[in-house]
Amino acid sequence: MATIREIARIAGVSTATVSNVIHGNTGKVSAEKLAEIQILLDQFRYVKKLGLSHLNNARSRIICLAINSSKTYENSIFADPFYGQILGVAEGLLQEKAYYLMLYVSASIEDIFRTVAAWNIDGIIAVTFRAEDCDKLQRLTEKPLVSIDIIGEVSRRFVNIGLEDFEGAYRMTQHLITRGYQDILILANSDFGVDHERWRGYRKALDEGGLPYDGSRYVLISTEMERRLSQYETLIPRLKKGTALFFMSDFYALEAIGFLAKNNIAVPDDVGVAGFDDTVYSRLSVPPLTTVRQDISRKASVAVEQLLILLRGGLPERRDIRLPVELMVREST
Secondary structure, X not given: OOOHHHHHHHHOOOHHHHHHHHOOOOOOOXXXXXXXXXXXXXXXXXXXXXXXHHHOOOOOOEEEEEEOOOOOEOOEHHHOHHHHHHHHHHHHHHHHOOOEEEEEEOOOHXXXXXXXXXXXXXXXXXXXXXXXXXXXXXHHHOOOEEEEOOEOOOOOOOEEEEEOHHHHHHHHHHHHHHOOOOEEEEEEOOOOHHHHXXXXXXXXXXXXXOOOOOHHHEEEOOOOHHHHHHHHHHHHHHOOOOEEEEEOOHHHHHHHHHHHHHOOOOOOOOEEEEEEEOOHHHHOOOOOOEXXXXXXXXXXXXXXXXXXXXXXXXXXXXOEEEEOEEEEOOOOO
């Protein structure tokens, strides 16, 4: 690859002129010389260097994808394919628009703020953070921000891309009731955010189906595998014909199918299992997993679309966008 000095010598211009063309400052360059320099840049496959001078410009064309690390899976957030799909789709779409994506995984808003400031990042996509954290991050950075699956109420400082979580859990619980399950347990990491919305949908379906509810039906499971497997062990005496386990993540539902098989508990003959997300692995399990489908790729693409609107100085039509869900009935129920 040729240097700026070599291209300037061939074109018969100064290195400053070539540098101006590379960085789009072409007001004082003739159309003839501009075309000639551009041909040489293409011919020698010149790649613009992103050094400190570039990062100090008004626009870096870097987007930070910040993922909350407080909910990890076996020491890595990417053990759950949901996050990998968000990353892959967002990176591809941003690349098409000549943006660069920086991945940053942290539960600390202060750490993310320092990263955004140090790299002069243009915008932020924040995944599974609390509303107050997104509010604070946008206020500190003064950068356009789009959240995915916010926990809490959306403010006017950012746009959130969420899901019809209530509706998804409501429809799944209705399905389990129609299949004859009378003891339906809901299993989640928490009782706030999207998990709480799904619990509300589950409760409504139970009430309409005339099934009693007590606190023992909401099982809080650990993000640590050893503790989680121990919790599954304690549930075994309760499992009987007519019991269904409704997990708030396919990751845990698929893990539970394997655990039950090792303990000679057949799915769905002995116990039904359902999940939420419809990741690629839900179709590959034995038996295939009944789950609530969310279009993860669509969630990522809408987040990028909304961020680009904000970057252009536009105003979003809505601050809280809820994408539809679909019930995927398979052999696990």
